[in-house]
Amino acid sequence: MRAVEFQEYGGPEVLRLVTAETPEPGPGQVSVDVAYAGVNFADLKARADGYRVPALPYVPGVEVSGRVRALGAGVTDLAVGQEVVALTQGGAYAEVVAAEATTVFPVPAGLDLRTAATLPAVLPTAYALVHTVGRLQPGESVLVQGAAGGIGTAVGQLARAAGAGAVYGVVSSAAKAAHAKRHGYDEVFVGAFREPVREATGGRGVDLVLDPVGGDTLRSGLASLAVFGRLVSFGNASGAEPWTVGQAELAPLGASVAGFSILTLAAGAPDTLRRLSRQAFAKAADGTVALPVTAEFALADAAEAHRLMGGRSSTGKLLLRVAD
Numbered sequence: 001m002r003a004v005e006f007q008e009y010g011g012p013e014v015l016r017l018v019t020a021e022t023p024e025p026g027p028g029q030v031s032v033d034v035a036y037a038g039v040n041f042a043d044l045k046a047r048a049d050g051y052r053v054p055a056l057p058y059v060p061g062v063e064v065s066g067r068v069r070a071l072g073a074g075v076t077d078l079a080v081g082q083e084v085v086a087l088t089q090g091g092a093y094a095e096v097v098a099a100e101a102t103t104v105f106p107v108p109a110g111l112d113l114r115t116a117a118t119l120p121a122v123l124p125t126a127y128a129l130v131h132t133v134g135r136l137q138p139g140e141s142v143l144v145q146g147a148a149g150g151i152g153t154a155v156g157q158l159a160r161a162a163g164a165g166a167v168y169g170v171v172s173s174a175a176k177a178a179h180a181k182r183h184g185y186d187e188v189f190v191g192a193f194r195e196p197v198r199e200a201t202g203g204r205g206v207d208l209v210l211d212p213v214g215g216d217t218l219r220s221g222l223a224s225l226a227v228f229g230r231l232v233s234f235g236n237a238s239g240a241e242p243w244t245v246g247q248a249e250l251a252p253l254g255a256s257v258a259g260f261s262i263l264t265l266a267a268g269a270p271d272t273l274r275r276l277s278r279q280a281f282a283k284a285a286d287g288t289v290a291l292p293v294t295a296e297f298a299l300a301d302a303a304e305a306h307r308l309m310g311g312r313s314s315t316g317k318l319l320l321r322v323a324d
Contacts, residue, residue: 061092215240
């Protein structure tokens with residue numbers, strides 16, 4: 001089969017199209033003939049920094065849509081040829097990928113394989129940030145870093161549907177701000193946001209901050225919270241050193257901080273992931289959330305997809321087209 005792998009860490013140029021051995025599903029696993037693979041920032045971190053890479057060479061990618069190729073022992077609730085989406089621990093940039101059956105789901109009704117490929121990692125993450133971990137209540141305000149990315153695009157729509165009083169976003173360009181405003185955001189700040197947030201909220205701050213960046217951005221988000229506000233960290237795109245926060249920072253406002261990782265949840269609590277994913281996918285099936293595919297690349301052009309995302313000019317969701 002064809003796959004894209006890297007044998008050393010570095011820029012997009014280290015990605016190579018290779019011929020690899022086709023994986024067979026082990027007990028409790030499913031192999032999938034991949035139609036589309038999602039491109040996520042986690043893939044860029046894997047390629048550049050070894051994020052979640054157990055060994056080299058490595059085939060990146062954590063989400064696909066396609067059709068079930070084969071079932072491993074003990075898998076009874078899926079069928080060969082069935083259209084599915086899958087969240088994987090890697091290996092998605094390939095014509096065939098093996099995944100734990102607990103992270104493979106039938107394509108939601110009414111969605112084609114291209115649209116479905118936007119769902120497995122992004123939508124459950126966005127749903128958890130708004131509802132499960134973030135616990136956004138009607139009338140509350142939320143501030144979202146990376147508002148024009150795949151997760152940010154979904155969060156804006158979910159927060160609006162949940163009855164948020166105000167949905168604020170932070171992006172790096174005016175073009176991204178325009179994208180975010182089309183997907184649920186009331187106001188979008190370009191670059192620095194700490195003072196603009198205070199001004200927009202009359203000095204109160206926001207009830208919920210969602211941060212995939214870390215470092216100084218996370219600390220500014222913490223400073224943007226209202227009394228009893230909540231911050232959820234779900235990434236460290238900045239590459240900053242691990243941060244700590246304690247009573248001195250939290251006690252004055254009664255603030256709280258939480259973390260979330262969809263891949264960690266999949267590995268450690270698959271039953272919880274399944275419940276979360278079903279709830280999230282229902283929001284796509286009923287039209288509450290639409291995740292626009294803003295760029296599509298052939299599998300052989302995965303490096304170009306990484307250059308686009310790494311250049312911070314992309315919006316929405318990027319896909320690799322694997323099947324002809």
